[in-house]
Amino acid sequence: MSLRSGRKHTLSILVENKPGVLTRIAGLFARRGFNIDTLTVGPTDDERISRITLTLDGALHPIDQVVKQLHKLINVLKIRDLEPTDTVARELAMFKVAVDGAQRAEVMQICEIFRGKVVDVTKRSLVLEVTGTTDKIEAFERMVRPFGLVEMMRTGEIAISRGRGET
Amino acid sequence: MRAVDAVMECLKAEGVEVVFGYPGGANLPTYDAFVDAGIRHVLVRHEQGGGHAASGYARATGKVGVCLATSGPGATNLVTAITDAMMDSTPVVFITGQVRTELLGTDGFQEADTLGITMPIVKHSFMIQHPLEIPRAIHEAFHIARTGRPGPVVIDIPQDLSRAEIDYEPVTDVHLPGYQPTTEGNQKQIRQAAKALASARRPVIYAGGGVINANAAEELCALARADRFPVTCTLMGLGAFPAPDPQWLGMLGMHGTRAANYAIDEADLICCIGARFDDRVTGKLSEFAPRAKFIHIDIDPAEISKNVPAHIPIVGDAKNILTKLVAEYRALEPDRSRLEEWWQRIETWRERHPLAYEDSADTEIKPQFLIQALYEATGGDAIVCSDVGQHQMWAAQYYHFDKPRRWINSGGLGTMGYGLPAAMGAAVGCPDQTVVCITGDGSVQMNVQELATCAEDGIPIKVFIMNNGYLGMVRQWQELFWDRRYSHVDMGRFPDFLKLAEAYGATGMRFTDKTTLVDDIRAALATDGPVMVDVRVTAEENVYPMIAPGAPARDMVG
Numbered sequence: 185m186s187l188r189s190g191r192k193h194t195l196s197i198l199v200e201n202k203p204g205v206l207t208r209i210a211g212l213f214a215r216r217g218f219n220i221d222t223l224t225v226g227p228t229d230d231e232r233i234s235r236i237t238l239t240l241d242g243a244l245h246p247i248d249q250v251v252k253q254l255h256k257l258i259n260v261l262k263i264r265d266l267e268p269t270d271t272v273a274r275e276l277a278m279f280k281v282a283v284d285g286a287q288r289a290e291v292m293q294i295c296e297i298f299r300g301k302v303v304d305v306t307k308r309s310l311v312l313e314v315t316g317t318t319d320k321i322e323a324f325e326r327m328v329r330p331f332g333l334v335e336m337m338r339t340g341e342i343a344i345s346r347g348r349g350e351t
Numbered sequence: 352m353r354a355v356d357a358v359m360e361c362l363k364a365e366g367v368e369v370v371f372g373y374p375g376g377a378n379l380p381t382y383d384a385f386v387d388a389g390i391r392h393v394l395v396r397h398e399q400g401g402g403h404a405a406s407g408y409a410r411a412t413g414k415v416g417v418c419l420a421t422s423g424p425g426a427t428n429l430v431t432a433i434t435d436a437m438m439d440s441t442p443v444v445f446i447t448g449q450v451r452t453e454l455l456g457t458d459g460f461q462e463a464d465t466l467g468i469t470m471p472i473v474k475h476s477f478m479i480q481h482p483l484e485i486p487r488a489i490h491e492a493f494h495i496a497r498t499g500r501p502g503p504v505v506i507d508i509p510q511d512l513s514r515a516e517i518d519y520e521p522v523t524d525v526h527l528p529g530y531q532p533t534t535e536g537n538q539k540q541i542r543q544a545a546k547a548l549a550s551a552r553r554p555v556i557y558a559g560g561g562v563i564n565a566n567a568a569e570e571l572c573a574l575a576r577a578d579r580f581p582v583t584c585t586l587m588g589l590g591a592f593p594a595p596d597p598q599w600l601g602m603l604g605m606h607g608t609r610a611a612n613y614a615i616d617e618a619d620l621i622c623c624i625g626a627r628f629d630d631r632v633t634g635k636l637s638e639f640a641p642r643a644k645f646i647h648i649d650i651d652p653a654e655i656s657k658n659v660p661a662h663i664p665i666v667g668d669a670k671n672i673l674t675k676l677v678a679e680y681r682a683l684e685p686d687r688s689r690l691e692e693w694w695q696r697i698e699t700w701r702e703r704h705p706l707a708y709e710d711s712a713d714t715e716i717k718p719q720f721l722i723q724a725l726y727e728a729t730g731g732d733a734i735v736c737s738d739v740g741q742h743q744m745w746a747a748q749y750y751h752f753d754k755p756r757r758w759i760n761s762g763g764l765g766t767m768g769y770g771l772p773a774a775m776g777a778a779v780g781c782p783d784q785t786v787v788c789i790t791g792d793g794s795v796q797m798n799v800q801e802l803a804t805c806a807e808d809g810i811p812i813k814v815f816i817m818n819n820g821y822l823g824m825v826r827q828w829q830e831l832f833w834d835r836r837y838s839h840v841d842m843g844r845f846p847d848f849l850k851l852a853e854a855y856g857a858t859g860m861r862f863t864d865k866t867t868l869v870d871d872i873r874a875a876l877a878t879d880g881p882v883m884v885d886v887r888v889t890a891e892e893n894v895y896p897m898i899a900p901g902a903p904a905r906d907m908v909g
Binding site: 199200203204207208211212215248249252253255256257258259260261 | 466467470471474475478480495527528529530651652653655656657
């Protein structure tokens with residue numbers, strides 16, 4: 185496992201699917217002053233096991249200490265610090281943009297370029313769904329913000345390793 | 352059988368001889384099971400006392416301590432004891448009652464989120480959700496508590512689940528996929544460490560409580576004697592290396608000896624075993640051992656390079672690793688004369704700066720003299736439990752521990768009120784040994800109620816209160832760092848400890864004369880049952896030498 189500092193880190197953590205596991209992890213971060221950027225949790229193909237994908241700023245935290253502390257939790261089965269080049273990472277975001285007739289087409293066009301979807305439309309608003317890397321979502325945000333961004337929601341990253349190897 | 356009867360079966364299977372606890376509504380089923388279980392139960396007077404007693408028992412015997420409490424206030428009263436066990440890596444299993452499952456989350460009577468409250472202070476915890484989980488949870492708890500880096504484990508059992516009927520089948524295997532402590536130690540790193548030791552010209556061995564937890568005191572001595580390595584121990588490690596040994600430098604850290612701290616400061620190689628570079632040891636971290644490379648041996652990988660970057664990290668069990676390290680070192684046949692110069696330097700410090708204090712000319716008892724008198728009266732052959740404060744540091748300095756598991760105190764958390772119940776637990780675990788509690792007039796009042804437990808159960812601890820009428824350590828800090836503005840540290844030599852001892856059914860004594868002190872202490876030790884002695888000592892005396900908090904180790908004062 186490579187544990188370099190100084191960049192954004194994506195940790196993929198396999199945990200036992202038991203009550204309170206997320207609290208243990210979140211609590212560990214809180215009391216040791218490690219700041220989580222994003223965190224997603226979901227089931228895996230094995231119902232006894234869940235996966236947590238967690239991103240944090242390696243410039244702010246000693247990543248190997250974070251990983252070692254996580255390893256001490258009994259319900260944590262495996263931790264990987266994912267290499268960006270060997271990883272496919274995505275997040276989902278939804279944007280509510282206040283646009284009326286005149287600008288709607290323009291926003292929808294931008295959405296198409298980003299391969300987003302229009303999931304709701306009213307006379308004065310659009311809700312757009314975009315998936316992609318964090319960079320792409322931030323780029324999309326920059327594009328639509330000037331039209332009148334009402335709300336934005338992001339899921340945080342999920343990531344999987346490329347090729348046949350397990351994440 | 353009822354799940355609680357299975358609890359008793361599991362405890363017996365784990366070799367539990369005694370449980371410290373306190374009953375209440377939510378753990379009534381468990382207490383009902385005690386009636387027929389044939390396990391000794393010590394009824395403490397406060398759950399915190401029960402937790403510390405279980406800790407004292409664990410530290411004195413090397414076994415897992417067990418403490419029971421009810422839900423809500425019973426469980427919250429354990430919080431300090433659990434944190435204490437966590438900070439000092441003490442194996443204790445805490446079993447708490449919880450309200451019935453139908454009441455969970457409704458703010459029911461005596462409901463508290465025990466799992467949530469204790470989550471940051473446990474090695475692991477279990478919330479029972481089905482009665483069938485109970486036997487496995489108990490065995491897993493013991494396994495987790497005693498293996499790897501030991502620590503506290505909490506099991507929270509809702510009342511209705513504990514009284515449910517289950518088909519009990521003994522659990523013979525424990526398999527925790529996420530928990531596999533490394534015990535062996537990497538042979539390549541061990542060889543590297545041996546080479547580093549063989550070429551070091553100013554090496555120091557810095558040993559901590561982990562050596563005692565790993566029962567590795569003999570192996571530590573073997574390493575020290577494989578060459579003439581100077582050895583220092585942390586507060587938690589005292590007794591891991593015999594204090595009378597010529598290679599012993601004394602304790603290091605805030606109130607350590609000058610020889611130990613100067614040696615660390617000038618060392619070119621520090622071999623740290625089972626210690627964690629706590630701030631009370633390192634002082635100003637950036638100036639700690641500035642010339643040294645570090646070998647760090649620890650069972651907990653997260654301790655490696657946490658505070659100080661380890662040049663040679665070795666993760667594993669200290670006993671195991673030290674045995675291999677000694678063998679590797681011997682095979683190298685290093686030049687022993689290379690340490691001559693280093694020892695000359697150390698001897699100079701030792702001669703120039705021995706531990707010393709100015710004794711009184713009259714009958715007044717200096718606190719340091721009290722510890723020396725205790726050492727003399729016990730022949731150095733007692734389990735010494737201490738509370739937290741000046742008396743703790745004087746005991747660490749002047750009672751020369753020569754065996755492990757003879758010194759039991761609250762190192763990491765610094766818990767006032769630890770000493771008396773811990774002594775009680777130690778005495779229960781080691782009935783054939785003299786168990787002494789050294790405490791202060793402040794500390795003892797934080798859990799003095801356990802004297803009642805001792806009196807009732809015939810637990811013959813001898814409590815010596817170093818009574819100076821002050822919260823002495825706080826007073827010392829106000830004197831040194833707060834311009835002598837004494838704020839709320841004057842305890843006025845109250846209460847009347849003699850009467851208090853008698854009120855609890857113990858024997859009370861008061862010593863005020865230095866000239867008869869050793870004989871007086873012998874008399875107290877020879878008295879049956881628990882004894883509490885009010886020893887009047889010099890009121891304003893400071894613990895020296897001292898490194899001011901956050902200062903570098905070489906800047907010792909006093």
